[in-house]
Amino acid sequence: MNRVLGDSANAYDEVKVMVGWFRGLCEKAFKRALWVFHANTGACNGCDIEVINVLTPYYDAERFGIRLVGSPRHADVIIITGPITRQSGPALERLIEAVPSPKLIIAVGSCPTGGNIWFDSYATHGGLAKFLSDRGIDIPVFYVPGCPPRPEAILYGVALALGLVDKKVAPKRLKQELLPPRKSS
Amino acid sequence: MIGSKLRELMVAIRGGAPRALVVTLPYPLGPGAKVPEGFRGKVEIDVSKCIGCSGCANVCPSRCIIPEDTSQLWRRMTIFRERCTYCARCQEVCQENAVTLTMEFELSTDNPGDLTDTWEVFMATCSRCGRCFKPKTVLDKMMETGYKPPMEKRYGAVATLSVK
Ligand code: SF4
Ligand code: SF4
Ligand code: SF4
Numbered sequence: 001m002n003r004v005l006g007d008s009a010n011a012y013d014e015v016k017v018m019v020g021w022f023r024g025l026c027e028k029a030f031k032r033a034l035w036v037f038h039a040n041t042g043a044c045n046g047c048d049i050e051v052i053n054v055l056t057p058y059y060d061a062e063r064f065g066i067r068l069v070g071s072p073r074h075a076d077v078i079i080i081t082g083p084i085t086r087q088s089g090p091a092l093e094r095l096i097e098a099v100p101s102p103k104l105i106i107a108v109g110s111c112p113t114g115g116n117i118w119f120d121s122y123a124t125h126g127g128l129a130k131f132l133s134d135r136g137i138d139i140p141v142f143y144v145p146g147c148p149p150r151p152e153a154i155l156y157g158v159a160l161a162l163g164l165v166d167k168k169v170a171p172k173r174l175k176q177e178l179l180p181p182r183k184s185s
Numbered sequence: 186m187i188g189s190k191l192r193e194l195m196v197a198i199r200g201g202a203p204r205a206l207v208v209t210l211p212y213p214l215g216p217g218a219k220v221p222e223g224f225r226g227k228v229e230i231d232v233s234k235c236i237g238c239s240g241c242a243n244v245c246p247s248r249c250i251i252p253e254d255t256s257q258l259w260r261r262m263t264i265f266r267e268r269c270t271y272c273a274r275c276q277e278v279c280q281e282n283a284v285t286l287t288m289e290f291e292l293s294t295d296n297p298g299d300l301t302d303t304w305e306v307f308m309a310t311c312s313r314c315g316r317c318f319k320p321k322t323v324l325d326k327m328m329e330t331g332y333k334p335p336m337e338k339r340y341g342a343v344a345t346l347s348v349k
Contacts, residue, residue, distance in 0.1 A: 060209040110247075113297055114267030117247040127268070129297055145292045145300060147270040152210075152218040157293035159213040167299070168291050174232045174304040 033065030034162070036106075037075035037099065041092055042124065043082030046148035047109035051079060053151040054158075061158060072098040077161075083111040083118045084125040096137060105141040106161060108154055113143040220288045225271040227289040228264060230304055234283035236319060237262065237306035241275035241284055250275065254317045257310045266292070266300035 040048055054061045055068065069075050072095050084092060096103070107128045110116040115127035125131040128141060144157035159165045197208075212218045220226070228249075237260040242250040247268045255261045275284045292300060308317040 057208055058210060059212075063209070110268055110270055114247075114265060114269075114300075116268050116270055119247065119268050127297075140295065142293060142295050143267065143297055145267055145269070145294075145297075146290065150218075150220075150224075150290050152212055153290045153293065156213050156291045160293045160295075165213055167294055169294050169299045171299055172302045172304075174230075174302065176232055176235070176305060176307045 033067070034077045034104070034158075035067050035069045035075050036077045036079050037069055037072045037095075038079045039081070039092060039095055041080055041082035041088040041112070042085035043109065043111060047081035047111070050148045050151055050154060051081065051108060054154045059151045059155055061155060064158060064162060064164075066158060073100065075099050076102075077104045077106055079106050079108055080112045080128060081108050083115050083121075084128060084131050086123055086125065089125055089131065092131070093135060093137075096139065103139055104161060105139055106157055107141055107143045108157070109149060110145050110147045113145045116147065218290075220290065224288055224290070225273050225286040227287050227292055228266060228269060228271075228275065229285050229287050229289075230262075230264065230302065231283045231285070232304045232306070234281045235262070235304065235306050236281055236283075237308055237317070238280065238319070240278045240280065244274045244278050246270060246272060246274065254308075255305070257315060257317065258308055260306045260308050260317050261303055262306065263301065263303045266302070267297035 038048070038051060053059060055066070066077075072078070076099070078095065078099060080092070082088070096105075105128065107113055111118070112128040115121075115124060115130070118124045119126045125134070128143075132139065132141070142157050142161045144154055146153050149157075156165060160167060210218075237252070239250075239252040239260075239262070242248075242252050242262070247270050249265050249269045251263045251265070253261050253263070271286065273286050276286055294300065309319060310316070311318040
């Protein structure tokens, strides 16, 4: 207090320095705190239970600053579960708009990743990638395949989004080697 | 009320005792991702065993596995793992045990295309219609083993299940 209210003429500057220092501390502390809004777009509840599991003390996603919030306007990340049914499409579009930029989507489960067994159903949009590209929405998405994914797999996806781990999957092209013809006895 | 709280405390202390009251898994920053027995993870194909029968493609509920004949001699199989439901029907139906559901679960990616694999199988040409037929190696094998593989090999997984 003394420093701020000191009799020197540059008290105002000191306040500015302190505010700057405090802002720097906040930025450092909250750089990777992602507040998450969980949107169920027609999931069977399997993935939702696993998402809740990840927030328990055993898996503890909160140590990465992950916190569930109740309004998309408070969120940085949307966790999407479910294959995006036709009914939930417009709502999801409004939800994505409501989240302030910069935003990120974590798609949990095979449903949003590729549509699961409903990928060509008339009642779903067939996965998040298709949904976003149809509407021209350009947001980084991290996919966590699994039906439902293990809580560890969701943690891994979150860590991938935060840049803590490296991606392990890559497309493979394999070809059978031509075996020499078997000798007939 | 207080008694139950005390009991809860005792459970917490005893449960976390080896790691000094910490119950949280260090994963993903450290080890700790233990996968239970019988977990069904990423589908892996052993290309050298596959005979291109497309049985797996036939039973897959999400139609992950798509066979195409690129020529008279080559059948190309593609697996789109992004919509796999990990039901293991492909593993159950594969006669050659070429499909396994591994313990691998770290499949997260920013591009679903990373989960797609293709594998090409060398086939024989059918002498009547000119399309892909069973591969030559399998035909050779059949001359030795006969047309029906032994029962325990065909229904190995099912048999162990019913014994339990
Ligand atoms: S991915 Fe599987 S568990 Fe998750 S919502 Fe879809 S069907 Fe349910
Ligand atoms: S993986 Fe098995 S079931 Fe699928 S085509 Fe090959 S041999 Fe047939
Ligand atoms: S596990 Fe099931 S969904 Fe996945 S490839 Fe095999 S049959 Fe298809």
